[in-house]
Amino acid sequence: MPLKIYRLPLFLLVVLLPFSAAANFDFNANCVKAYQSIFELKLGTAKALIAAEKKARPQNSIVPLLENYVDYFYLLTNESKAEFERLEANKSSRLDQISKDDKNSPYYLYAQAEINLQWALVRGRYGAYFAASREINRANGLLKDNQKKFPNFHLNTKGLGLINVVIGALPDGFMKSALSTFGVKGDIQTGISQLDKLAEELPKSTYEPFYEEVIFYYAYILSDVAKSPQAYPKIMKYTSRIADSSLLKTYMQAYACARNGKNEQAIEILESRPKGNAYQPFAYLDYLLGVARLNKLDVKAAANFNQFLQVNKGNNYIKDTYLHLAWISLLKDDTADYKAFLNKVKSNGATYVEKDKQALNEANAPTPHLVLLKARLLYDGGYLTRALEVLSASKADDFKTVKDKAEYAYRLGRVCDDLGKDDVALAHYQTAFNTGKGLKYYYAAKSAVLMGNIYEKKKNLVQAKAYFNLAIGLKDHEYENSIENEAKQGLKRIGG
Template identity: 45%
Template structure:
C-alpha cells in the first residue's frame, strides 16, 4: 500500500540506531566485559539500554544517574548518555535542544577513545556515537558534517568487524549503514564515494537478516528487528514483509513502545489499517515513557485511511502535542483534505494557509505538503480512493473511481492520477494485465508532468514485468522511470529503478 513512494530511510527521517550487547554471545563475553576496567556492561547498564530501546526514557535516565554514582569510570556511561540524547531528540524533534546537546559529542568520543583498545566494544561504541550524530545532523541540514561522520562510522565498523568478526553488534550496525547508504540518491552516493564510503542495500538487508537470527533472545534483538523493518518497508519493499516483521516482533516485550511504533508504522504503510488502529489503541503508557506525538499522528492517519470522522480530532490533538514540529505541515494538509471531503471550502483555505506558516520542513512529507497546497484542491472522489487504498480497502477505493469519468475531468493532473490509482488497485488485486494497461495510460498522459504518478507507474510496471521474467520490458520501463525528471520523489524512484536494472543485467 502507498502513503508515498519516497524512502523513510533518508538522512532526514530514520528513527533509531539502538545499541546493546547480545546475551546470546555467551558467558565468556560477559566475563570479558566485567574484567575490563572501563567497559562494564553490567545489569544496570543493560536495563538502561532496554529502557531506552522501549522508549522508557524517564526510567532510563534514573538508571544512568545511578550508574554515574556507583561506577563513574564505566565507559558505557557516555555511550548510554549519547544514546539517550539521540532517542530523545528523535522523539521530541527539539532543534534548540539539538544545538545544545551536540556540544557533548566531542567529550564523549574523547572518553571512549581513551578506553580499552582490546575490548570488542571499543571501536563499536565510537562508531555508534558517530552514526547517531550523522543522522541527527542530516535531519537538520548539516550535510557536510553528517557525511564526515558517516565516513568515520563506516571505517570504525569495518575495522571492528575485521578484528571481531563474530561480534554481532558491529554486524548489526554495519548492515544498517550498508542498507541506508545503498538507498541514498545517486548524487549522494557519488559524493560519499569520493570519500571512500559505499553501500549496498542488498548486502545490508542480508546482514540484518543474519543478525536477527544470531541475536534472538538478546538485548540487541529489538533494535535489529526495527532496522530490518525499516529496510523491508522503505528500501527493498519486501513481499509479505509486514507478516515477517509481525512474526519477529512476538519476541519483543509487549510493554515496549518501540514495538508499538514498528508494527503501527509498518501496518499503516502496508495497508493493514485496522491492525494499525488496534495496535495504537493498546499501546503501553505511564510515567516511565517519554511523550511520543508521532504515534498520535500515525493513529490519525490510520483513522483517516478508513474515512473515519474521528481523524480530524486526532490530527488536532497531534498538532497540540507536537508543538509545531515535524509532520505538522502534513497534519494540516490532511485536515485540508478532510475539508475537501466534507465540502467545506473555507476550512480548506484555512488549513492550507496553516501548512505554509506552521511547523518544520525537514521531513519529506512536510516538503510535499507545501508542494500539494501550491496546486489546485484535490478531487474529492480521487482523494477518497487514495485514502481507502492506503488503508487496504481496495473495493472501497475502486467504488470511488467508478463514480468518475476521466474524460470530464478539467485537470490533466486528475486524469493522470485516475489512471495511476486504478493501476495500483488492479496490481494489488493480482490483475496484472489491467494494472499494466492503466499504468501505460498514466505514463502516456503524465511523462512530462510535474507529478510523480507517471514515474512511479513506470517503476511499478518494471516490477511487474520483472516478476513475469520479461526482463527486456522490465528494463525498458525502469529506464522510463529514470528518464522522467522534476517531480516529487524523483531520487527515490530513480534509485529503485536503477537497482532494478542492476539486478537484471546479469539475467537478460
C-alpha cells in the same frame, strides 16, 4: 499471544553476556537495565539508572554510550531541531572519554562507531549531509577495524548492515558523492542479508539483549529504505518476540501495518499502546493514528491530528498534519476551513522530511478531486475493494484537467495491481504514463517503475528494463530522487 522476550535474571545476564572485556567497559546489571529501558522508550528511568552508574563508577565508558542512546531516542521522538542543536555538543566529550579507555575491549571501537552513526542519522534528518557523511565514514572505518580485531563480536554487523543499506539506497547527489570520496560504498541486498542473519541468530546467542535494537534498525530499512514487499511479514514476525511493554514495539508494528495496507491492525495497535508517565512523549503516534483513521474516511481523525499538534514539540509532520485536516474539511464539504488549513500548511512547520515537502507542494496545487482523494486514502489504508468502487463510479471523461486524468488512471492502476490484475493494471499505468509524462506530478514516473516491476515479475526483462529506464528519463517531477532510485534498484535486480 505474541512470544515475549525472555528476560534472564540480571546477575546471570551479566555473567553470560560478552561484556566484561575490561573493567572500564562494564556492561553491568545496572547498565543492562538502563539499556532495556531505553528500548522501551522509558527514557526517564534510563536516565536515573545511568546517573546512578555514573556516580558509582565514573570511569565506566559504557555510560557515555548509554547517554548517547538516550539523546538519540529523545531526538527521534521529539523531532526538534533546536533540541538537536542543544544536545549535539555532547558528542565530543563522550568520544573523548571512550577514546582514553581500554583499546583491547571490543567496545572501544564499537562505542565510538555507534555514537558517530547515531549522530549521522539524526543530522541527516535536518539536511546536514556533509557532516553526516563524515560521521558515517568514521563509523564505517571503526566497525571494519573492530571486525578484524574481534570477528566474533556480532554487534559489528548491526552497524555495517545499516550503513550498507543506507548508502546503497542513496540517490545520486551531494551526500552519495561525499561518501564516495571517502571510499564508502553500499549495497542494499548485502546489508539486508547481514541484518536478516543477525535477527535470526541473535536470540540463540549471548547477544540476545541487543535484539530489539537490531530489529529497530531492520524495520526502518525494510519499510523506508528498501521498501521491501517483505517488510510487513518480517517486521511482525521479528517484533513478536519483544515485550508488549515496549513503546518502540508499538511504533515498529503500527508503522509497518500503516505502510502496508493493514490499516485496521495499525489502529488497533495504536489505540492499545502502553501509556503512562514512564514513557517518553511520542507525538508522532497520534499523527500516525490520525493518518490511519482518515485512510478509512473517518473524519473523527481530526481529534488525533489536533492531539498531535498539542503534544508535538518538534518541527516535523506539522505541514502534513494541516494538509490532512484540510482534506477532512474537504470531505465535510467545508470549503472555508479547507482554505484556512491550506494557509496553515504554508505558514507552519518545516520541510526537513519528505512528507512536509510534499504537503507544501499539494497546498500550492489545485484542489484535489473528491473521487481521487477518497480513492487515494482508501488505497493507502488497504481498502482496495472500496477504492475500486469509488473509482469505477466515474470514467476518464468525468475529469477535466490533464492532471486529474493522469491521476485517475494511476489510481486505477495501483488498485488493480494490488488486486493481482496485472494486465488491467498495465493498461491503466500506460495511460497514466502517456497522459502525465509532461507534468510535474509523479504519476507518470511512478507508473513506469510499477510497469517495470510487473514485467520483472512476468520474467519479461526486456520490457522491465525499458520501463525502468523510462522512469529514470523523466525529470523535474515530485519524488524524483526516490522514484529514480527505485528504478535503478530494479535495473540492478535484473542485471540491467
